[in-house]
Amino acid sequence: MTLTIADPVRHTVQHILSWFAQGFEHATESDMLAGLSDAEVEALAEDCGISAHQLLALVKAGPHAADEMPAIMRALNIDPAEVEYRMRRVFRDMQITCAQCLSKETCRNHLQQGKADRTFVEYCANADTLNALRANPDLLIEA
Incomplete structure (x- = not known):
């Protein structure tokens, strides 16, 4: 059995799924960073060539x-x-x-x-x- 979904509905569903995926991706990055010690955050930021403050701001801003x-x-x-x-x-x-x-x-x-x-x-x-x-x-x- 094939399910046919109208284009406007398909577009809406895809948009909602994308929104949830982005939110999950952002939450995961924030959670991972929150689990690090201050020294680990500093080291990670240094590896990236930015300050810890910039790293935290970028994670908060999200992947896109x-x-x-x-x-x-x-x-x-x-x-x-x-x-x-x-x-x-x-x-x-x-x-x-x-x-x-x-x-x-x-x-x-x-x-x-x-x-x-x-x-x-x-x-x-x-x-x-x-x-x-x-x-x-x-x-x-x-x-």
Whole structure:
């Protein structure tokens, strides 16, 4: 017997399952970090090249807190993979900044509307770095 589910229902169910999965993933990361001693958190943060405070803030922000960063890079014709490969520390610092951003709704809306490449300097804390990156031809997406 085959069960047929209407597309709107399927989409809603998939969205709900995704939401639960993200919540579980976030809870698991938070629980794992909460189980570590202060010294272990410090050591882990040091291994990541960030402070313990930054590590805790990133875990609290969740695993997708910097998803907008590669999207805005692509909107600016910057190759995120190339930046990550050539400038790992800069890429990581940009992720931290993006994860802690308070302008996510504006960023997402402008990305969706296709105008982020013209407006990002108004709200993006990574604007100066993004402008510097797009001035480097080695980091641009090849057309």
